[in-house]
Amino acid sequence: MLNVNQAIVLGAISTGGGLAQIEEQLGFCDLPVMSSHLYQKIQNELAHSIHELAWEIIEQAGVQERRIAIEKGHIGKDSIPYITVIADGAWSKHSYKVNYDAASGVGVIIGQETKKVLFLGIRNKYCCLCARAENKEEQPIAHMCFKNWSGPSTGMESNIIFEGFKQSIEMHGVKYLCLVGDGDSSVTKKLADARPYDTPVSKIECRNHLLRNYCTRLRALTQKKTSSKNLPVSVKQRNILMNSIKRLRSGIIGAINYITTEKSEECHAEKFRLLKKDIYNGPYHVFGNHEKCETYFCSKMTNIDQDEQKKGYHWVAEMKASGRFQDILYVAERVTRNAESLILNMDNNAAECYNSVVAKLVGGKRINYTARRSYATRCEVAAISYNVPAGEFPRLSIKK
Ligand SMILES: [Zn+2]
Ligand SMILES: [Zn+2]
Structure with missing residues (x-):
């Protein structure tokens, strides 16, 4: 029941556009365009309805997640069900690994099930x-x-993320007792220091991030002309390492897959032993x-x-003589420290997927939609489109 202007604005918000895109689109159709004042007004009306719908849909997801936890018997001594969640954050603009000064940021918690x-x-x-107001050295007018x-x-x-953990019992009636994350230590530290529950939250590192770090460290080695033994490493040795990174990575993936499927009946300690052995043996094999190959x-x-x-x-x-092989083993050894996480074979793809929906809706992080409420609205639209299965259209009721 939207009027044509509301429909156009909602269409723009839901596809990562703004007034500029609407102007261009309607220009092609030779149609008149609403004023910027009207655009703002409609956006505010929609923002309210989108907010309500998003949280309604989020609540439904909580009900499902809780039900699965109860079915699986994941219930704590205090009779509160507990679940595993995936969490991640994103900024409103690209950091390009140098500028960490984004004006807005979004953080999301996703149910593993x-x-x-x-x-x-x-x-x-x-x-x-x-x-x-600050620029004019005045008091700002009364505003939201x-x-x-x-x-x-x-x-x-x-x-x-900490706020989300703190509200989990009130919001969904569950505890988030296990977190799959991307190796960001600030989140882990915050949860360990501030302890949202009486039970500690355990952390699983995302498999893809661990493997990416492994490759990054190996690639860094190929740039080093001397080994940690302080001996020169030949160009040939460095090139061969460069060309073997993919195989070293897929060796670990193969081992994880084998252990999680063929050895799924084995006890945890045995899986742990096998995986560590395979990771450490990887460079020998490649x-x-x-x-020592299995x-x-x-x-x-x-x-x-x-x-x-x-x-x-x-x-x-030959690689051992130059010390390069030991360097590689050291990098592999760092991966084995996270073998516990690797056995569980989890990733935070779901959260990254959500982030990519947000990125699309905020114009690829290149347009500034952060001036007022727009960023929050777009993150909420992202949650709706993420949670609702394709082909289903939730009803948005506009309040005047
Ligand atoms: Zn303000
Ligand atoms: Zn082999």
């Missing part, structure tokens, strides 16, 4: 009405202010020394020809 948004928080450092953050942008994510891990184990084996031994020995 339903893969639906259970909590969403926004932090805004900037409000254009306050800023304008969306500025709710004065700390550094880097602190937004952990603040939002560089041609198959002495038969499931490597076919060369049973039918390698003598010449090839000799070559492999020789090559590993």
Whole structure:
């Protein structure tokens, strides 16, 4: 029951556009365009309805997640069900790994079972009405202010996630006792320090982030012309490492898949032992020394020809002599420290997916939609489109 102007504004918000895009689109159709004042007014009306709908849908996701927890018997001594969640944050603009000064940030908590948004928080450092008044050295006029953050942008994510944990019992009647995260230590630290529940929250590192770090560290090694033994490393050795990074990575993935499927009946300690062994053996295998390979891990184990084996031994020995092989093993050893997380084979893709929906709706983080309420509205639209299955259209009721 939207009128044509409301429909156009909702269409723009839901596809990552703004008034500029509407003007251009309608210009092609030779149709008149609403004023910027009317656009703002409609956006405010819609914002309210979108907010209500988003939280209604989030609440429904909580009900589903809680039901699954109860069915699985995941109930604590205090008879409160507990669940695993995935969390992540994003900023309103690209940091390009140098500028961590975004004006707005969003943090999201997603249920592991339903893969639906259970909590969403926004932090805004900037409000254009306050800023304008400040520039003129005046008192700002009475307005609905969306500025709710004065700390550094880097602190937004952990603040939002902690807020979500603190509200979980009241909102959904569950505790978030396990968190799958992207290795951001500020969130873990905040949860460990401020303890939202009487039971500690355990942390699982996302598999993809651990593997990405592994590759990044290996790539950094290829740039180093001397080893940590302070001996020169030949160009050939560095090139071969560069060309083997993908295989080193897929070796770990293969081992995880094997252990989580074929060895799923084994006890935890045995899985842990096997995975650690495979991660540590990976570089030997990739560089041609198959002495310690498991038969499931490597076919060369049973039918390698003598010449090839000799070559492999020789090559590993050469890399050991320069100290480069030890460097690689050290990097592999860092991965084994997270073997506990790897056995669980979880990732935070769901949260990254949500972030990519937000990125689309805020114009690829390149347009500034953060001046007033717009950023929050777009993050809420993202939650609606993320939680609602494709093809279903929830009803948005506009209040005047
Ligand atoms: Zn303000
Ligand atoms: Zn092998």
